[in-house]
Amino acid sequence: MKFKKQYWAFIIMGIAIVLFALSFISADYAHTMDRETKRIEKNLHERQSIMESYALKVLSMPADEWVDFKDFPDDFVIYRYERDTLKSWINQFTVANDEIAAVPLRYRLHQMTNGGGFIAPLTFLTPGEHYMNMGA
Numbered sequence: 257m258k259f260k261k262q263y264w265a266f267i268i269m270g271i272a273i274v275l276f277a278l279s280f281i282s283a284d285y286a287h288t289m290d291r292e293t294k295r296i297e298k299n300l301h302e303r304q305s306i307m308e309s310y311a312l313k314v315l316s317m318p319a320d321e322w323v324d325f326k327d328f329p330d331d332f333v334i335y336r337y338e339r340d341t342l343k344s345w346i347n348q349f350t351v352a353n354d355e356i357a358a359v360p361l362r363y364r365l366h367q368m369t370n371g372g373g374f375i376a377p378l379t380f381l382t383p384g385e386h387y388m389n390m391g392a
Contacts, residue, residue, distance in 0.1 A: 304385075307332055319343065 314323050314334055323336050323344040333347045
């Protein structure tokens with residue numbers, strides 16, 4: 257069956273009106289966002305608890321013993337220092353520049369939000385915990 261041009265115009269106009277009306281129906285994005293935030297927070301705290309258990313094991317090991325765990329997750333990294341000397345590690349950061357000096361010779365990671373241009377990602381480590389986006 258062939259439709260005349262005016263029928264196509266009415267069909268397209270009808271579809272446009274239906275879609276326009278549907279655009280005013282809003283989902284509860286705030287509720288969805290809160291639920292997703294809680295899920296991510298729960299996962300983050302679980303991962304943080306796992307990391308803390310490994311860190312406590314490392315702290316209880318003798319200082320001259322190499323850090324090595326068979327079931328250590330691939331996305332975790334532990335560097336063990338004695339004063340300013342790296343004694344052992346397990347896994348590595350995924351960036352080429354893991355310097356701890358404040359002024360490394362070359363910079364390879366750009367931190368857009370710090371206003372200072374380029375930084376070495378491990379330069380500003382502190383004893384307290386904090387999160388850093390390494391670009392992964």
